[in-house]
Amino acid sequence: MSITRDDVLHVAKLAKLSLKEDEIDRMMSDLAKILTYVEQLGELDTTDVPPTAHVAVTSTPLRKDEARSVLAAQETLAEAPRRVEDGFAVPAFVDEG
Amino acid sequence: MSRLLDRPVAALAEGIKAGDYSAEELVRESLDAIEAQSRLHAFLSVTAEHALERAQAVDAARQRGEPLGPLAGVPLAIKDVLCTRGIPTTCGSKILTRSESGRPSSSPARGWRPPYDATVIERINAAGAIMVGKTNMDEFAMGSSTENSGFGATRNPWDPSRIPGGSSGGSAVAVAAGMTPASLGSDTGGSIRQPAALCGVVGVKPTYGRVSRYGLVAFASSLDQVGPFARDVRSAARLLSVIAGPDPNDSTCADRPVGAYEAACDREVRGLRLGVPQEYFGEGLDPEVRTSLEAAISALADQGCSIRPVSLPHTRYGVATYYIVATAEASSNLARYDGVRFGLRIEPAGADLDTLYGATRDAGFGAEVKRRILLGTYVLSAGYYDAYYRKAQQVRTLIQRDFAHVFEQVDALVTPTSPTSAWPLGERIEDPLAMYLADVYTLPASLAGIPGITVPTAPVPARNGRPALPTGLQLLGPAFSEETLFALAAAWETTSPTRNLRPPHA
Secondary structure, eight states: OOOOOHHHHHHHHTTTTTOOHHHHHHHHHHHHHHHHHHHHGSSOOOOEEEESSOSSSOOOOOOOOOOOOOOOOOHHTTTTTTTEEEEOOOOOOOOOO | OOOOGGOHHHHHHHHHTTTTTTTHHHHHHHHHHHHHTTGGGOOEEEEEEHHHHHHHHHHHHHHHTTOOOOOTTEEEETTBBBBTBBBOOOOGGGGGBOTTTTTTTGGGGGGGGOOOHHHHHHHHHTTTTTTEEEEOOOGGGOOOTTTTTTTOOOBBBTTBOOOSSSSSSSHHHHHHHTTTSSSEEESSTTTTTHHHHHOEEEEEEEEETTTTOOBBBBSSSTTTTEEEESSSSSHHHHHHHBBSSSOTOOOOOOOOOOOOOOHTTTSSTTTEEEEEEGGGGSSSSSSSHHHHHHHHHHHHHHHOOEEEEEEEGGGGGGHHHHHHHHHHHHHHHHHHHOSSSSSSSOOOOOOOHHHHHHHHHHHHHOHHHHHHHHHHHHHTTTIIIIIIIIIIHHHHHHHHHHHHHHTTOOEEEEHHHHHHHOBBBBSSSOOOOHHHHHHTTTTHHHHTTOOOOEEEEEEEOOOOTTTEEEEEEEEEETTTHHHHHHHHHHHHHHHTTTTTOOTTTO
């Protein structure tokens, strides 16, 4: 299994990770080794085997539709690295030009 | 001088209730032991002030004649993966610290302070337990040695040049070195069982759904479970009975009554059928670990258990399956660390949103976390989903069927917990695959969602200048069979040569 530099940059972009130059090389080689190892699953015939996403969860329980108190806005905002009044601050991302 | 902390949890709580000593004395003994052992780096933060306040409250309640809980006055160490209201919670990651002059902080004291307690924290508090600190771990519980912590490695008290196992290494060491009588950890692929075995203590990975995950920082949501560490089986049983049970804040928590785990420790094991899966005794198992384990299996046979060989044919695919399923889930769970709502924010001047995300995540995550996010993103990405993720989910079904099939023939399985004893710090850190293979005996049970308990067996003997090192026996059973596992673990413990053994560096 070979992993190209573009493969790493593509998944890093999807995962919102900006990698340093030496990290890119390292990840190319690590991912290639790990993906080669996991290819052994191809030895198994899994035709008609249903996938398991979750074990032992048979139903999603419902609670009564009653109002209850949750975290107050100020508590939620208390650990924000940057805030503006009653909200989380982010760089502008809508181009209003 | 004999220490109070060497007593089992039930005896400690009884002593508090009887007024033989105060919760404050007990907590001070624990804080002193933590201080004396600080070079093992088991703790990321020590909550001395909080603990002494809580201890005084327990002592005051006793003086007023109020009823005390099953963990009254008992000091506990808590893995830093569990949210504790107002107390720094880092998950071993710099991304959960506040930035200092544009860089991540290297101090866990600058960690994120959660606005709420995890359900298990509420439960131990209600039972009278006293948290003395938050323990070190592999970043986001990703690792088998605690070397992946963003704040430095933890050392094994049997030989401080060796790893304690992981990811709950700090919680295992706190108990092994006598800093606390018990602790809480989390187990996604072996993160309680493996460090417990390598440090010579009892560790329990409950059935998936047995314990609430509300307030447990998520790694792989179809696998994560919270569980106890303790010196002895009964203490672990008491702690599990406090934290287990349904929780309206966790819809994956099973709506089933909690078993009588402590009482189960006195159950007769005669007549129980134990399976020895041949795949767990093949290539890769250290011969001395095997010898230690075989002695434990014979001891269980002497107590009237019947032992028979069984087969779990898909065992060898466990590691590959796990490292697809767990990384896929992790890549999704870790998307929440965006530099906006809590923790680290790295924002170069004039940065747009994507630059903020990328710079924060690059500076905040360590190498193993990045590796797993990239791998998880890859196996879920267009064109690879069926070949990797769906395939792994199908093999997960086969692994589950293996267990379902053998549990028609036997009541429980006995296996090694780890193929080797503790290895030297640094030995596997550059080879992720070698590190992953350390979990070969714990991963299949995690994938099947079944419970596991590890109990110490005879240490492998000292050799070539290295001291004797602990090993563990893993007991696995069908979903919600914790009582049977506690009975077997306690039965072995009564004859175990490891009783009252203490690590030399504690």
